[in-house]
Amino acid sequence: MDFLLDLVDADMLRTTLVVATPLLLAALGELLLERVGLLNLAIEGMVGVGAAMGFCVVFVAGRTVPTVLLAIAAAALSAILIGVVFGWLTLHLQANQITVGLALLILGLGASSLLYRGVVGVTTTPPSIGTLPLWRIPGLSEIPYLGRVLFQHDLFVYVGLSTLLPVWWVLHRTPLGLRLRAVGESPKAVDALGLPLARLRWSALVAGCALIGIAGSFFPLSLVGGYSDDIASGRGWLALMLVIFGRWRPWTIAAGALLFAYVEALQFQFGVTSKAIPPQFLRMLPYVLAIIVLVRVYGRAQAPAALTKPYDRESRF
Amino acid sequence: MAEPARAGDVAVEMAGIAKSFGDVHALDDVTFRVAPGEVHGLLGENGAGKTTLMNVLTGLYLADRGDVALHGQHVDLRTPSDAVGHGVGMVHQHFELVQAFSALENILLGAVTATWSMDTASHRERIADLADHYGFTVDLDTRVADMEVGDQQKVEILRILYAGADILVLDEPTTHLTPAEVDHLFASVRELAAEGLAVVLIAHKLHEVFAVCDRVTVLRHGRLAGSLDVAAAAHADVVAMMMGDDATMVEARAKTCDIGEDEVLSLRGVTATGGAVDVHLHDLDLQVHRGEFVGIAGVAGNGQRELMELLAGLRPITTGRMHASGVDVTHARVDERIRAGVAVLPGDRMREGVLPASPLYETYALGRHLLHDHFSPHDLQDQARDMIARFDVRTSGPTAPTASLSGGNIQKVLVARALDVSEHAGGGAMVVMNPTSGLDVGAAAFVHDQLVRTCEAGGGVLLISEDLDELLALCDRVVVLSHGRLAGQQVAGDYDRLVLGDLMVAAHG
Numbered sequence: 166m167d168f169l170l171d172l173v174d175a176d177m178l179r180t181t182l183v184v185a186t187p188l189l190l191a192a193l194g195e196l197l198l199e200r201v202g203l204l205n206l207a208i209e210g211m212v213g214v215g216a217a218m219g220f221c222v223v224f225v226a227g228r229t230v231p232t233v234l235l236a237i238a239a240a241a242l243s244a245i246l247i248g249v250v251f252g253w254l255t256l257h258l259q260a261n262q263i264t265v266g267l268a269l270l271i272l273g274l275g276a277s278s279l280l281y282r283g284v285v286g287v288t289t290t291p292p293s294i295g296t297l298p299l300w301r302i303p304g305l306s307e308i309p310y311l312g313r314v315l316f317q318h319d320l321f322v323y324v325g326l327s328t329l330l331p332v333w334w335v336l337h338r339t340p341l342g343l344r345l346r347a348v349g350e351s352p353k354a355v356d357a358l359g360l361p362l363a364r365l366r367w368s369a370l371v372a373g374c375a376l377i378g379i380a381g382s383f384f385p386l387s388l389v390g391g392y393s394d395d396i397a398s399g400r401g402w403l404a405l406m407l408v409i410f411g412r413w414r415p416w417t418i419a420a421g422a423l424l425f426a427y428v429e430a431l432q433f434q435f436g437v438t439s440k441a442i443p444p445q446f447l448r449m450l451p452y453v454l455a456i457i458v459l460v461r462v463y464g465r466a467q468a469p470a471a472l473t474k475p476y477d478r479e480s481r482f
Numbered sequence: 483m484a485e486p487a488r489a490g491d492v493a494v495e496m497a498g499i500a501k502s503f504g505d506v507h508a509l510d511d512v513t514f515r516v517a518p519g520e521v522h523g524l525l526g527e528n529g530a531g532k533t534t535l536m537n538v539l540t541g542l543y544l545a546d547r548g549d550v551a552l553h554g555q556h557v558d559l560r561t562p563s564d565a566v567g568h569g570v571g572m573v574h575q576h577f578e579l580v581q582a583f584s585a586l587e588n589i590l591l592g593a594v595t596a597t598w599s600m601d602t603a604s605h606r607e608r609i610a611d612l613a614d615h616y617g618f619t620v621d622l623d624t625r626v627a628d629m630e631v632g633d634q635q636k637v638e639i640l641r642i643l644y645a646g647a648d649i650l651v652l653d654e655p656t657t658h659l660t661p662a663e664v665d666h667l668f669a670s671v672r673e674l675a676a677e678g679l680a681v682v683l684i685a686h687k688l689h690e691v692f693a694v695c696d697r698v699t700v701l702r703h704g705r706l707a708g709s710l711d712v713a714a715a716a717h718a719d720v721v722a723m724m725m726g727d728d729a730t731m732v733e734a735r736a737k738t739c740d741i742g743e744d745e746v747l748s749l750r751g752v753t754a755t756g757g758a759v760d761v762h763l764h765d766l767d768l769q770v771h772r773g774e775f776v777g778i779a780g781v782a783g784n785g786q787r788e789l790m791e792l793l794a795g796l797r798p799i800t801t802g803r804m805h806a807s808g809v810d811v812t813h814a815r816v817d818e819r820i821r822a823g824v825a826v827l828p829g830d831r832m833r834e835g836v837l838p839a840s841p842l843y844e845t846y847a848l849g850r851h852l853l854h855d856h857f858s859p860h861d862l863q864d865q866a867r868d869m870i871a872r873f874d875v876r877t878s879g880p881t882a883p884t885a886s887l888s889g890g891n892i893q894k895v896l897v898a899r900a901l902d903v904s905e906h907a908g909g910g911a912m913v914v915m916n917p918t919s920g921l922d923v924g925a926a927a928f929v930h931d932q933l934v935r936t937c938e939a940g941g942g943v944l945l946i947s948e949d950l951d952e953l954l955a956l957c958d959r960v961v962v963l964s965h966g967r968l969a970g971q972q973v974a975g976d977y978d979r980l981v982l983g984d985l986m987v988a989a990h991g
Binding site: 339340341343344346347350351353354355357358359467469470 | 561562563566578579580581582583587590591592594595596597598599600
């Protein structure tokens with residue numbers, strides 16, 4: 166019975182929400198891109214650059230409210246910068262999205278490592294910037310169990326998780342979202358209606374990359390308090406997979422992010438309480454789940470019809 | 483919505499419209515007028531310029547010369563959104579709908595101009611009212627991809643009406659509809675006209691024009707052949723306009739060979755009823771002899787495409803036998819038929835004939851590669867270089883991407899390829915569909931000359947064409963295909979356009 170209680174342990178569910186935050190942010194960012202037909206394989210690199218940028222700004226400027234905000238903005242901008250290169254090559258020059266994405270992935274991973282070494286140098290003990298303080302919501306955080314799960318987080322988690330609402334609302338409740346989704350399905354139809362195709366794509370690209378960069382800054386600022394080259398450890402890829410898992414819909418993506426975060430939290434929990442299961446196996450769990458999900462879901466999933474396809478109005482074939 | 487028709491008002495006035503693509507005169511001095519409240523049929527064979535004329539009206543093409551006035555005002559239509567802004571909407575043959583969207587989302591996409599908010603509920607109500615009023619009832623929440631073609635068309639029309647169009651162009655709207663759906667559509671079209679909209683119906687089929695139109699304009703080879711009030715016109719008048727009374731458009735070299743005894747291609751009692759197609763083929767008996775040039779005439783959509791695919795080996799034969807140069811190829815694969823000398827010049831050359839992004843020499847090698855045991859890229863390039871010189875193909879060389887060539891030059895390459903297949907079999911059967919559509923006069927003459935040459939070299943040609951002038955100028959006999967059956971034939975010397983025209987349209991309806 167103890168085992169079953171462990172599955173709903175308040176601390177573990179609290180950890181679930183923390184771990185879900187960057188997954189959700191990055192996945193929503195990727196969703197915006199894919200909904201306008203852009204498959205961004207550089208996402209892991211963007212997350213890495215966001216993490217390094219977020220760490221370095223606070224490391225240099227100290228941890229105050231304005232510098233943390235500055236760090237988040239810088240993380241968003243650095244990811245946008247990569248996104249602009251991606252957009253220029255794939256939208257303007259009609260280069261292959263897979264090739265460009267993979268090239269920028271490697272660039273992003275290298276750049277984040279370089280940035281950190283340039284600012285911090287090589288040290289034996291990695292410096293710490295500390296994590297954001299928890300903000301216990303008065304009243305609500307006193308509720309037994311629920312208060313502990315939901316209302317004892319830092320601001321990053323609250324804001325990060327609520328990003329779901331505006332993204333969902335814009336995509337599925339506004340004319341702008343209708344147009345954005347149409348771009349990913351049929352750029353030709355959008356162009357024929359005289360709608361500003363390029364502007365729609367670029368705005369989704371910039372907004373999406375910003376979310377991905379911010380997701381990266383979550384790791385040093387909120388989760389770890391330090392930086393290492395493997396800080397994101399494949400969470401960018403997981404986010405990419407979550408978009409497929411969520412069938413390109415914000416709410417199902419959020420459900421997927423929570424499920425994966427739960428599995429990850431579970432491994433922390435059992436890593437502490439159980440010696441029976443080897444820790445390597447526990448660390449493997451989210452990725453095993455990812456493979457199972459992809460095999461089960463991907464075949465039936467409906468990707469945006471124009472995903473990765475370059476659009477040329479005058480194309481003859 | 484549409485304003486009530488004013489007396490003497492002209493919704494569309496196009497005057498002296500000319501449009502060329504390279505050397506091809508798609509439109510030459512065409513005048514076209516539509517009054518509000520009028521359903522106006524636009525008739526003509528493929529390539530006559532119907533769609534081009536409407537593309538000028540909807541802002542897709544910029545006319546080289548001529549004026550467009552809408553409701554008496556001169557307009558400058560440079561983009562589709564200009565035309566939409568002036569109330570012109572066109573329903574294309576291939577609907578420009580977002581397949582993954584619901585009907586409602588598709589309609590809103592074109593109609594809502596705000597960025598952040600839309601009152602979906604009130605839009606939905608107004609769209610449903612509009613749909614009920616004109617009889618375009620569809621489930622607004624169904625994904626377009628899950629809809630029947632007829633319903634998709636309703637969505638497309640609703641979208642255009644809801645965006646405020648008062649001039650509606652329908653490009654061959656009945657192509658994929660069942661007879662019941664056609665009746666329904668025509669009733670709705672009459673209703674639209676009764677409310678003062680101007681409706682242009684691009685049509686292929688004569689009986690449809692007589693069923694629904696007030697006036698009809700006929701185009702022939704990019705020129706205005708005439709314009710008539712349907713009520714006062716007889717079928718024969720319109721057929722005469724469509725067929726023309728001159729054979730001067732196509733000049734062909736007379737064949738210098740006799741028709742032989744051997745059959746290079748023969749169908750006996752062939753029926754093909756498999757697959758989801760518009761037209762099933764029934765009881766086809768057709769022989770092409772050595773040195774013979776046989777034409778298949780008919781209104782588009784009567785089984786031409788299916789016949790072409792059947793001969794090429796893309797469509798299974800249900801019953802009956804097919805022979806090529808004496809070899810039974812009834813159930814032979816495409817490659818086996820090519821080896822038996824069945825050379826095919828497809829009707830849609832960009833989609834079915836070429837590898838658009840691949841180098842020219844690879845397009846030229848397709849199919850021919852089956853005739854030799856081995857080949858090297860080097861050989862293929864040499865062969866392509868030789869072909870380019872022989873047929874005067876305008877290209878930068880054998881490695882140029884195929885799609886970089888003009889339509890006429892691509893067709894030369896495809897003709898050369900088919901000739902090789904036919905010659906390899908010592909004079910095989912050449913099956914050709916609409917070989918000169920979209921070509922300029924020079925390229926068309928070249929293609930015709932090569933077909934005549936094929937006959938003279940001991941092969942046989944089966945020409946499936948919608949261009950009656952072409953058929954009559956070239957063929958030893960013309961067989962009419964109607965509703966998937968061979969309806970009758972005429973032999974060179976006894977050609978009568980009106981009789982052929984009657985055969986083509988007789989079984990309709």
